[in-house]
Amino acid sequence: MALGEKSLAENLTDMGGLFPNKEAQKALAAFAEPFLSIAHRSKLNWQLGIVNEAGINACAAPGGKMFYNPELIAVCDHPAELASVIAHEIGHIDYDHHGKQLQLAQMVDQALKSHGKALDPELIKAGYGGSPSLALMRGWGLDNEFEADANIHTHFAKLGLDHAKASLFFHKLLKIEPPDRETSLFSTHPGSRERIRRLDESANFYAPARSEFTPPGWQTLKSIFPTPPQFRNG
Ligand SMILES: [Zn+2]
Secondary structure, eight states, X not given: OOTTOOOHHHHHHHTTOBOSOHHHHHHHHHHHHHHHTTOSOTTSOOEEEEBSOOSSOEEEETTTEEEEOHHHHHHOOSHHHHHHHXXXXXXXXXXXXXXXXXXXXXXXXXXXXXXXXXXXXXXXHHHHTTOHHHHIIIIIHHHHHHHHHHHHHHHHHXXXXXXXXXXXXXXXXXXXXXXXXBOSSOBOSTXXXXXXXXXXXXXXXXXXXXXXXXXXXXXXXXXXXXXXXXXXXX
């Protein structure tokens, strides 16, 4: 049984169901379409939706499913901010991070089993920095985040978005997320600052976009999820 191999309905139930506004769902699908059209795994059954879940978060599930929270769309004041999150989540699926994470988890599991006796919890703590799953998130998981972030620039270059705005959303999140909070999209452990640094550094290698591309559906999304004044870019 593959990790996270749930039906769309099961994923949705976990997250409070779909946000009950068809116009909003259609607008997000329209916004994401240009990004999905350049995804590598074109044979996947890509599906995305706005879910009824609180918090500024988005996530990708195996098989091409992506979920976006209303609050996340609301805090995006510029289309490049939402575009960066979508390109990031597509990156996780395009590079099959779920499959790789599962392989690694199975390797850890095998290693623990072949050890033949119960592992000393203190040893796990010392070796893995708390727990095996935490170690995956902190170390190896961070590499996946870097790789998914690199997809932001790849997609921005192909579609004509401003590379200088690739990290705009993450800069904003760093300011508004309390320091102890970690989400599947972003966490405030030191890796997050490094992610922003890499995004900003990479932006310098691209020519500025002549005219900036605004994905379809943006105006509709903003009329349904207006950006609160404290999250406007000014
Ligand atoms: Zn991620």
